[in-house]
Amino acid sequence: MSILEIxxxxxxVLGGLVFLSAALGVIRFPDxxxxxxxxxxxxxxxxxxxxxxxxxxxxxxxxxxKVIAIVVLQLATSAVGSIAIARSAFITHTPMYGPAFxxxxxxxxxxxxxxxxxxxxxxxxxxxxxxxx
Amino acid sequence: MTWLTWPFRFAGFxxxxxxxxxxxNVAVIRDNLTPxxxxxxxxxxxxxxxxxxxxxxxxxxxxxxxxxxxTLGTSPARGEDDARRLHVHGMYHxxxxxLRAELAGIEDRMLHAMRRQGGPA
Numbered sequence: 001m002s003i004l005e006i007x008x009x010x011x012x013v014l015g016g017l018v019f020l021s022a023a024l025g026v027i028r029f030p031d032x033x034x035x036x037x038x039x040x041x042x043x044x045x046x047x048x049x050x051x052x053x054x055x056x057x058x059x060x061x062x063x064x065x066k067v068i069a070i071v072v073l074q075l076a077t078s079a080v081g082s083i084a085i086a087r088s089a090f091i092t093h094t095p096m097y098g099p100a101f102x103x104x105x106x107x108x109x110x111x112x113x114x115x116x117x118x119x120x121x122x123x124x125x126x127x128x129x130x131x132x133x
Numbered sequence: 134m135t136w137l138t139w140p141f142r143f144a145g146f147x148x149x150x151x152x153x154x155x156x157x158n159v160a161v162i163r164d165n166l167t168p169x170x171x172x173x174x175x176x177x178x179x180x181x182x183x184x185x186x187x188x189x190x191x192x193x194x195x196x197x198x199x200x201x202x203x204t205l206g207t208s209p210a211r212g213e214d215d216a217r218r219l220h221v222h223g224m225y226h227x228x229x230x231x232l233r234a235e236l237a238g239i240e241d242r243m244l245h246a247m248r249r250q251g252g253p254a
Contacts, residue, residue: 018162025165033203033222034174037161040200045158079194083204090205090220100173101229
């Protein structure tokens with residue numbers, strides 16, 4: 001067993017542990033925003049560690065190209081997925097758990113009712129203009 | 134001439150950003166595995182200096198890829214300045230200015246790396 005193989009196995013297990021911690025975070029973290037952040041660690045560095053670990057165990061030029069493609073595409077798409085989940089919580093005015101600071105009027109006013117589209121709407125404004133895009 | 138430095142600026146940014154992703158992952162995983170919640174969450178509306186949809190989308194994705202900060206959406210321009218705004222959720226910043234400063238750091242480096250002529254100005 002070469003050094004590279006051992007390092008590869010360790011990196012794969014590390015990636016698996018990141019997935020475990022992300023799953024734990026979904027249960028332990030208190031609101032949708034922090035939970036999405038916890039899942040983001042698995043979708044980001046978790047996949048990267050597992051694929052790079054596999055590359056170290058069986059290194060080859062063609063696999064290196066594939067791993068680079070996997071990492072770039074995975075990071076780009078998991079970011080969009082995370083934004084979609086977080087945005088759906090945001091536009092339904094889901095409250096934060098124990099907010100330390102906020103710029104949002106509805107969060108300060110304690111209005112957590114999903115009756116308006118999007119934040120940043122001026123009170124009494126035309127709601128079709130305030131829809132975030 | 135700045136065209137010649139562009140690939141190097143871009144590569145340097147990727148290296149810096151990869152390191153930031155590692156650091157922020159460690160922060161979230163540590164909070165996750167230690168007892169209790171030591172986060173101080175908050176949402177800010179960040180006024181960006183992005184000029185195109187591509188720059189805004191990239192900035193939003195970069196913010197989301199670093200765990201602990203999360204893009205929640207964009208907001209239509211309200212004033213005459215026509216600035217593009219992002220709503221951003223942060224977990225480990227004591228107050229809004231420190232979160233704003235971190236986003237400004239990412240944005241500076243990203244615009245410097247993406248624009249052929251360089252510089253966020």
